[in-house]
Amino acid sequence: MAQTYIKDIAAHDGQTITIKGWLHNRRSSGKLHFLIVRDGTGQVQGVMSKAAVGDETFRKADHLGQESSIIVSGAVRADARAPGGYELDVSGFEVVSEAVDYPITPKEHGVDYLMDRRHLWIRAPRQAAILRVRHEVINAVRDFFNSRDFILADTPIFTPAACEGTTTLFPVQYFEDTTAYLTQSGQLYNEATAMALGRVYAFGPTFRAEKSKTRRHLTEFWMVEPEMAYATIDDVMDLSEQLVSSVVARVLDKRMNELKQLERDTTKLESVTTPFPRISYDEAVTRLQGAGLPFEWGGDLGGTDETVLSSQFDRPVMVHRYPAAVKAFYMKPDAERPELALGVDVLAPEGYGEIIGGGERLADLDLMLARIKAHELPPEAFEWYLDLRRFGSVPHGGFGMGIERVVSWICGLEHLREAIPFPRMLYRMYP
Numbered sequence: 052m053a054q055t056y057i058k059d060i061a062a063h064d065g066q067t068i069t070i071k072g073w074l075h076n077r078r079s080s081g082k083l084h085f086l087i088v089r090d091g092t093g094q095v096q097g098v099m100s101k102a103a104v105g106d107e108t109f110r111k112a113d114h115l116g117q118e119s120s121i122i123v124s125g126a127v128r129a130d131a132r133a134p135g136g137y138e139l140d141v142s143g144f145e146v147v148s149e150a151v152d153y154p155i156t157p158k159e160h161g162v163d164y165l166m167d168r169r170h171l172w173i174r175a176p177r178q179a180a181i182l183r184v185r186h187e188v189i190n191a192v193r194d195f196f197n198s199r200d201f202i203l204a205d206t207p208i209f210t211p212a213a214c215e216g217t218t219t220l221f222p223v224q225y226f227e228d229t230t231a232y233l234t235q236s237g238q239l240y241n242e243a244t245a246m247a248l249g250r251v252y253a254f255g256p257t258f259r260a261e262k263s264k265t266r267r268h269l270t271e272f273w274m275v276e277p278e279m280a281y282a283t284i285d286d287v288m289d290l291s292e293q294l295v296s297s298v299v300a301r302v303l304d305k306r307m308n309e310l311k312q313l314e315r316d317t318t319k320l321e322s323v324t325t326p327f328p329r330i331s332y333d334e335a336v337t338r339l340q341g342a343g344l345p346f347e348w349g350g351d352l353g354g355t356d357e358t359v360l361s362s363q364f365d366r367p368v369m370v371h372r373y374p375a376a377v378k379a380f381y382m383k384p385d386a387e388r389p390e391l392a393l394g395v396d397v398l399a400p401e402g403y404g405e406i407i408g409g410g411e412r413l414a415d416l417d418l419m420l421a422r423i424k425a426h427e428l429p430p431e432a433f434e435w436y437l438d439l440r441r442f443g444s445v446p447h448g449g450f451g452m453g454i455e456r457v458v459s460w461i462c463g464l465e466h467l468r469e470a471i472p473f474p475r476m477l478y479r480m481y482p
Contacts, residue, residue, distance in 0.1 A: 076157070088139075180308075202252075279448060292326060295397065314463075374390060
């Protein structure tokens with residue numbers, strides 16, 4: 052019999068179907084087995100009676116361990132009390148592979164224990180729900196840019212030099228006598244493809260060798276990075292808020308069941324509509340000092356600062372025009388106040404911090420040369436980048452949005468490590 056997926060079970064009410072999956076849980080009561088079966092798309096309870104399947108088949112389910120792989124056939128029956136509204140009256144049952152002493156049981160386990168068994172932990176309903184939301188976020192991002200005629204132009208993982216400073220690079224031996232680095236960002240290459248194609252985006256893994264153990268940091272994460280020719284900082288902010296609001300709306304529309312499973316307060320997500328509040332760095336400083344924080348003008352925003360600022364709004368807030376000293380060398384200075392850079396960060400509410408960083412890029416060749424020298428970067432590694440200022444330079448801008456930070460915020464997670472299938476952190480590279 053053809054396989055039916057649990058997510059489609061409502062379309063088969065009264066029909067006999069076959070589910071191929073795994074035993075998530077089992078309890079027995081006399082001549083009945085209650086089997087919670089999962090198949091990656093959802094869960095359903097199968098009710099197996101000895102009278103219906105016979106002694107031999109009934110015995111196959113006796114003492115069967117959690118996560119044994121099984122094939123179950125039966126009639127779909129509507130039941131308002133059942134999760135998902137349906138149960139399966141089991142008429143056929145096959146054990147594909149028996150699991151013994153599955154290490155993750157319904158009892159409480161410590162985080163380190165679960166992380167060591169991440170390859171199994173992702174089978175848990177909560178973790179699977181998070182990964183389905185992640186999938187929706189990624190699809191929403193791609194659809195957003197594709198529908199606006201942005202061209203996907205992915206950028207190298209191996210790079211010859213830093214994009215945002217040399218202290219957070221992972222060096223890689225590149226054949227015999229060359230050191231390459233894992234990319235921190237595809238942005239510099241995005242600028243080149245934007246000059247060829249107008250509006251582009253890259254989407255892939257990025258790497259930061261930051262020795263940070265906060266709940267907001269991973270050493271390997273996924274980022275989407277759009278770049279636009281003939282764009283100002285205002286264009287960048289417009290695109291940022293449109294993207295974020297679009298992604299949140301998509302998840303609310305398509306993944307409400309998963310959000311309920313995660314016990315997410317969706318009313319807070321429903322507030323995420325455009326326009327987003329926009330405040331200058333100067334105003335941010337005033338707000339932080341007014342909230343009693345010992346923040347001095349000129350510093351970069353830390354995690355606590357971002358949390359305090361974002362708590363004052365019911366949707367993401369944009370902070371723009373930071374001191375140039377705390378921003379990357381490629382940021383364009385504000386014409387009215389050259390000590391400021393035309394950069395913007397988008398801070399998610401509820402203490403989730405920065406989810407987008409970007410701004411308008413520096414298009415002037417002489418000033419870019421001076422910046423590279425001031426940041427003590429090797430000019431020979433940036434000759435190709437400088438060509439973009441020599442041959443048809445235009446105002447342009449873009450940003451990077453971290454997928455895991457967005458997933459963490461939308462799902463209401465305590466730590467980024469649950470927002471990616473196999474997290475890489477300062478002290479974790481297993482499994």
